[in-house]
Amino acid sequence: IWSSIDFDKDGKQTDCLRLPISTDLSAYGWIPIPAICLKNGDGPTALLIAGTHGDEYEGQIALMRLSRKLKPSEIEGRIIILPALNFPAVRSGRRVSPIDEGNLNRLYPGRAHGTATEMIAHYVTEVLLPTTDLVVDLHAGGRSLDYLPSALIRPGTTAKQQEKLLELLDVFGAPIGLMTDGSGGGGNTTLPAAAESTGALVITAELGGGATLNREGLDLAEQGVLRLLKHVGILPSCDVSAPGPVRIMNGSGTDLLVYAYADGLYEPMVDLGDEVSEGQVAALLHSIDKPYIEPEEIRFARGGLIACKRFPTLVRRGDCLFELMEDLAPRHLQG
Incomplete structure (x- = not known):
């Protein structure tokens, strides 16, 4: 995967990641994965992701809104926005890719020369995560599940990291904050698991389900992301509502x-x-x-x-x- 976006360049850039694909009718083709990069000087990097599963919509629309709203002059550092990370799945409205039936959040860390979905996972793991301080991965239940609006973290690898992750749950402000190791739902093949070795802090949100649009989940996604960006110092002057109380819970087992x-x-x-x-x-x-x-x-x-x-x-x-x-x-x- 490659892109014309220069992630080290100041300003706002909009283009795509190019996922190479070779078919009968397009021998040297590629599939576009929309990408937006905003940068202003030095500072932390936030990676904002939606569309890991194509039938989960609150995060996709929230990141579309933010990609239009945010300006480089407002930030200190860098924001990379990928509203439709598994673009083939997003385009078809499916949880998995129609190209290879790949579930992106079960294929990390991926492979550079693997299937289409494995290549996406590899690019995130090897190119984006090593330069990232905060990852926000927005999900919902898709066609098969309906979720309470909630936010999830993996247990920290150290007590200090775990306290930082718990702090992110409070800042994001979902009514439920869940700590889970992914038992029964992906385990060590997920994006949060892949990020552990890089030191990036990852928070995942579940915002609704049934392949419908949950208005409460959509608003939570947008406001929660803004609160996190302010919390880590990327949007220091952002005017955003205060989070409500968060009930911290366990989901491992x-x-x-x-x-x-x-x-x-x-x-x-x-x-x-x-x-x-x-x-x-x-x-x-x-x-x-x-x-x-x-x-x-x-x-x-x-x-x-x-x-x-x-x-x-x-x-x-x-x-x-x-x-x-x-x-x-x-x-x-x-x-």
């Missing part, structure tokens, strides 16, 4: 996820944001092959707060139905 163990139609018995207890009925699973039998009761293995919920009613064995989170231990107990 596969037993916080609830799955379907058969095909059928799932009837949820709880909703987003509900507090549930161990053994409580989460959903009824109705068999489409044997409609005359009683539905299977699916129960929670642990108690907690429902962070996300499956959107489509038709399910197959192995589909995730719910994800729980639980209150984190006192914040002075650092990893």
